[in-house]
Amino acid sequence: MNSTTVTTLDDDEVEKPAPVRTGAHLYATDIKVSGQPLDPGHVGRIIKPRELVDIIELTPLNRSETILYNQLLAHAWNNIRTTPVHKVLKASLRGSHESNDRLHDAFDKLMGAWAKIRARDQQTGAMATFRVHLLGSNKEEDQDDGYFYYTFPPDLLAVIAQSKAWATIKSHIMYALRSKYSIRLYEMVERRIGLNKQHEEFTIDEFRSMLGVQEGKLDRYADFNKYCLKPALGEVNHLTDFVVQIAAVKRGRAVEKLHMAWFKKSPADLRQAHDEREKSRIGRAARWTGRVEVISFDEEPV
Known part of the structure; x- marks a missing residue:
């Protein structure tokens, strides 16, 4: 494979903090992709800027498309x-x-996917909403073993270049997650796990957008909870390096917001998650039955 040279990252290797620019803020593009993030059989680290994690995606992508975009981003990242x-x-x-x-x-x-991204306008200094395509012009060689040539749109590159927050996605965990909702939830927490806070509230619409729920689908909270939130929460808590809790915040009988909290797992729980990722997917859902955090209408944030 003709790919960007990256640094090998072993399964149990502790990631060292990236060096900070002298006299300047650290940008997402200062952090390098490492390992072999395009290979599901190896360990890799993908850097994804905040603006592409906390996204209002107007062209819903399925699991395969979400992973493919992360692969293309990772392959280009060190020279983006x-x-x-x-x-x-x-x-x-x-x-x-x-x-x-x-x-x-x-x-x-x-090629046809586009999204709303909130970022600071370099010209005015104010926060603005950018409508951008996720992928630019590209070319695919006809032969099966050929190359795919691709670009990113200039407006998206401008947003990426000034990003100062990012998710560090462990590719071997991303490949283990079997739902696009699980992957998006995992990215949300990876973007926040190093911050000086352990919880955040979102409106239902905000959370739906960040998880990539298609407009007009799962409109009722009960359906959104049953078919999106609970399965994603179960997978993330079972297979990743942290525990996530989500609770419904009500006004009267209506669910107004979702309260999300996240915690790093203990060494024993980290080893258990690692061992589970190494096992066959067959029977995995049954193994986490009974350990999914219930999100109910009556539940209050802790």
Whole structure:
């Protein structure tokens, strides 16, 4: 694979803090992708700026498309500010798939995907909402073992270049998560886990947008809770390096907000999550039954 050179990161290696720029803030692009994030069989670290995590996605992406976008971002990341066109072997994006059929459709979907991103306007200094496409012009070689050439839109690159907050996504955990909602919840917490706080409140609409719930789907809170929140919470708590709690905050009988709290796991629980990721997916849901934090209408944040 013709890819960006990265530093190997072993499974049990402790990540060292990135060096801070002298006399300046640390930017997301100062942090480097490491390991082998395009290979589900190896450990890697993906850097994803806050603006692409806390996103209002107007073109919903499924799990495969979400992972593919993270792969393209990771492959380009270490040179994203200096290299206008990136190229990657299509075979390196396939995962366990034997053909490129999945990739063709996913490239089409990403080409048309766009989102609302809140970021600071460099010209005015004020916060603004940017409407941007997630992927720029691209070219795919016809042969199965060919390259995919791609770019990112200038407006998106401008937002990325000034980002000062990011999620450090562990690729081996991302691949283990089987739902797009789980991946998005995992990214949300990875973006916040190093902050000087352990909880945050969101409106229902904000949380739906961040998890990538399609407009017009799961409109009732009970359905959103049952088919999105609870399954995502179960997977994240079972397979990642932290514990997440989500509680419904009511006004009268109506759910007004969601209160999310997150905590790093103990060494024993970290080892248990690691061991679970190494096991077959068969029977995994049954193994976490009974350990999912219940989100009910009557539950109050702790």
